[in-house]
Amino acid sequence: MATVPKVPLGRQGLEVSAQGLGCMGMSAFYGPPKPDEEMIELICKAVEHGVTLLDTSDVYGPYTNEILLGKAIKGIRDKVQLATKFASVIENGKITGQTRGDPEHVRAACDGSLKRLGVDCIDLYFQHRVDRKVPIEITVGEMKKLVDEGKVKYIGLSEASAADIRRAHAIHPISAVQIEYSLWARDVEEEIIPTCQELGIGIVAYSPLGRGFFSGKNISEFADSDLRKYEPRFGSENFQQNKRFYEKLVKLGQEKNCTPGQLALAWVQHKGAVPIPGTTKLKNLEENIGALKIKLTPEEIKAVEDAVPVEEVKGDRYADMSKTWKFNSSPPLDTWTGTKQ
Known part of the structure; x- marks a missing residue:
């Protein structure tokens, strides 16, 4: 049944499915958590189809998404590549909004994820956000130790600047950078993607459907607990202007006999x-996988890009942009005193 080919992710030897599955929305941030049994069935269906890169984080829930994945991969561990992340400070089950990249937190977070996932090794371990108080060399140095100890196979960064990617890669090869990349989030093409291409680092694109925008999601569909309801691009005035880009994609999709998503x-x-598009529905999973069969000519790629002129997109991609690569960078190494966060 497998239909999704494998591709190398970076130059360090990691192979993953050409399309992954973002699991966050099953447990957190996009409305109420979905029933475990249904999500486990969906994850298993994805793996049957060849979608084997499963993406999670300790902050999703918090913790509950990793636990869900741990249940889902029982008996099929050897068929999947598990990617999880650390950096968010969680106290008494609550997300504090703080970020930690000090060695103590790196190690404790990894051990916690291993336990929740029920595995002895994480395939791809990401620093979820850069800690502005800890030099990235210190964080990645501890991640390197986890690789040496066999707790982690490959390491990655998320929402890191090009400068931080270079500094991190000099300490230990970075296999992948996870970044928001979609038709309406293309600023990463200026520095981040060229840097990764130069260094042989793979790109994992989160929110490739613009948080559901390009698959036709409307703000009226979101539950009150769905964070998208409060994001600038989905705000009523901005959404009314942005939806014309979706309508252009609908027309282009009709010409290619495919959906805009x-x-x-x-x-x-x-x-x-x-x-790594996320979904909680089998029909959406199958639709996403179908995108792998679509071939685009250079002229068609330009037409798609022209349909979504990024300079005309209304609103930032987050209500709080301070945790993104544009406003987050790690301090110089010579400022590190070794103090606990």
Whole structure:
């Protein structure tokens, strides 16, 4: 049944499915958590189809998404590549909004994720956000120790600047950078993607469907607990202006006999990234996988990009942009005193 081919992610030897599965929305941030049994069945179906890169984080829930994945992969561990992340400070089950990249936190977070996932090794371990208080060399130095100890196979960064990616890669090879990359989030093409291409680092594209925008999600569909309801691009005035881009994709998709969401995913895939669209429905999973069959000519790629002129997109991608690569960078190494966060 497997239909999704494998591709190298970076130059360190990691192989993953050409499209992954973002699991966050099953447990957190996009409305109420979905029933475990249904999500386990969906994850297993994804793996049967060849979608083997499963993406989670300790902050999703917090913790509950990793626990869910741990249940889902029982008996199929050897068929999947598990990616999880650390950096968020969680106290008494609550997300504090703080970030830690000090060695003590790196190690404790990894041990916690291993236990919740029920595995003895994480395939791809990401620093979820850069700690502005800890030099990235210190964080990655501890991640390197986890690799040496066999707790982690490959390491990655998320929402890191090009400068931090270079500094990190000098300490230990970075296999992948996870970054928001979609038709309406293309600023990473200026520095981050060229840097990764130069260094042989793979790109994992999160929110490749613009948090559901390019698959037709409307703000009226979101529950009150869905964070998208409060994001600038989905705000009523901005949404009214932005939806014209979706309508253009609908027309282009009709010409290619595909949905606008498939067209948006095909574009990301043609850019050489591994997208990790999230879903909680089997029909959406199958639609996303179908995007892998879509071939785009250079002229079609340009037409798709022209349909979504990024300079005309209304609103930032987050209500709080301070945790993104544009406003987050690690301090110089010579400022590190070794103090606990």
